Amino acid sequence: MRQTILRTTALAAGLGMTAGAAMAQDIRFQCYSDGNECEVYDDLLSRFEAENQGVNITVDVVPYQAILENLPVQLAAGNGPDMAKVTDLGGLNQYYLDLAPYIDTAAWDEAFGNTLDWYRAGDRQGYYGLHTQLTITGGFVNATLFEQAGVEMPGEGATWDDWATATKAVAEATDADFPMAVDRSGHRVAGPAISYGAKFLDAEGKGTFDGFKPFAEQFVAWNEDGTMARDVWASQGGATYADAAQEFINGEVVLYYSGSWQVARLDEQVGDFFDWKVIGSPCGPTGECTGMPGGAGIVGFEQTEHPELVAKIIDFLAQKDIYAEAAARTRNLPAHQGVAAEGVTFEDVTPAAQEALSAFAADLKNVSPTAFAYQGYAGNRAMFGITVERLSQAIVGELTVDDAMTRMEDDLKAAAEGSQ
Template sequence: MPRTSRRALGALAASAAAVLALSACSSSTGGESSSGGDVTLSYAIWDENQKPAMEDIAAAFEKENPNVTIDIQVTPYKEYFTKLQTAATGGSAADVFWMNGPNFQLYASNGQLAPLDDAGVDAADYPQGLIDLYTFDGKLYGAPKDFDTVALWYNKALFDAAGVEYPSAGWTWDDFIAAAAALTDPAAGQFGVAASQYGQENFYNSIAQAGGEVISADGTESGYGSPEALAGIELWTDLIEAGSSPTAQQMTDTNPEDFFLSGKVAMFQNGSWAAIAYGDNAEIADSVDVAPLPEGPEGNQSVIHGVGNVANAKSAHVAEAKAFAAFASGEEAAKIQAETGTVIPAFNGTQQAWVDALPQYELQVYIDALETAVPYPVSKNTSAWTSIESEVLSQVWSGAVAPKEGLKDLAEQMQAALDAEQE
């Protein structure tokens, strides 16, 4: 099977290495000795669709460690990091929890995470770019759990009814736009695409496809002031203006994905994590499939990212927490994730089982996307500028501010935030 390309991993590594060069304090691991008695570890995750696989992983760990019980706690992603920040500040964060690239450095630099270098995590078992992503100040704090890319899901029934050919490799932005228009039926309340204000799923990809970048490789300069970034944003705002997508207000009132799930939108870009959810959804399971992203002026690049399992440095059971974080990202756990079609596991050599788990879908497109993938944009304090990004772009998506004007404002505000990180 295709492996993560040197180009994709090199980009991830460069992005991570640049921000890791910034100075920060080391974390303290506290007591590392095993408690010896019965232990309950809380495990915080954000995806209900992945809970069954996490339960299987927990059961496998409990079988090997009969004195340990894993309590899985699911918080929707929208509230996850707000809740985590509050819990971490108050000293009540879960013993083991999911982490992502944009938030990792803040937690690692504030001493909230226990290093996993001595927990049995072998860096050679994972794509180097993900190891770099979860390394801070020379120590590994996150065990790579999975990775994800983005592709184009489509409703075959709506395509067939409109007489439009299915998306395929080599599809261009022009093909995408034309299909969206042809699949739109105002009388039926049907749209060609949901042009949502989603970064990872939509405009981070299109900006790269236009030849631009959201942030420089060293994490110090905004890329939003470029013509390429403007083209990547206008791909989506033009679709809304043309009526081929629900309006920003409609996508605020109703989750954009719900339009797709209810058959009111024909195309929806989504990450590889969506495969199991769609396969389990009786309403759409047999009527959807997935294709590569359409090609822009410079290609059809997808953003690549990955979740990491981390251990709470302040846990009362640090040794057990570190052991479970390592196990939940190990080979046995990876096989569980792959064979159930849950996510693409990060553990090398286990990804093909994920593709094979849901043969009704062309999931190979997610693996193939690694060849030209670009890193998820991060900096030392990513949330400082993504909040600005969300606020400014919401005005652009609504039509209250022209894209060119909005991106000029965004570039200036984001640069100020990035400059503040260097002080």
């Protein structure tokens, strides 16, 4: 009798486990963090799991490099995750799951109308990405150095030239190493380049470097005469990313042009060392004073075995209350227009950081339509890389600016042919 009971119990447990396994839906979410994003999503998604029995979401935290280099190869080979946090928004479009059949598209249009296009490419015009992390490029200045130098800080509407003159005077007076520094990134120089007349997209919506030359000439000249920190662009090769945040934190740079994602780092590491503030993007000769929008978003992939569930998870994160909580906890600017309109009180930040983030949010109105369109262009990553490589060669004297411009156009043509 006892044996019969044991056998029956074991059989029931076995059947139960088998049934459980059959019902369980495992989702893998490949995530990278600029700060604490993956940790926050993991926490938010555990609420989704609690509301949806049998769903198991594994957040695989990977380095950013893996998202850039490994994920595309995984997807091409059909071995990708179910969903991921990506930055090559339009570039991976061919693999995206169209969420349209599973979500309230009207609500998404209302909330994310500004960023939905960034995930679209060619004739694939569905609903693909939840933009979780809106960023905008802009300048940070060391206000203490200005104060010490007794130089008046240029005001709203000041041009890049005005800032170059002012920061040079400050650097001279205070012995700071560099008047200005810009991250070594094609995305970072795109805003200033548009302010100098770069088009980036032609009438047919294809990539071009038309109008980029005036900025290239000025940028190379600034690197040659020491206005710009030459180390940042010249000490690396290829399209490798390099930032100048550490130099700014060390008080060596008067004006550092980077973006809103640096706020948390500066807030934490500068501390009371000096006062800093966000100045948005200086103006160029065209009268534009634009930065580049950007950021990261969560997408699902067509190769998932659970398309409906993946869409449901992404839609869960897109809900206003959840989205607002994620923005506040991750200290990222919201792309959700409803959340942005109501404003976000960011968690665990100092008043200086709150002010900086608010300044970046306010600067969004100055972003040129060209910058929005370029951010949404599927081939922008190739163009960013070409910009960095050729501009660096001009800075170190391997190419003249004219030769660099010719090479940029040739590279762009080759990239278009190569990706066909």
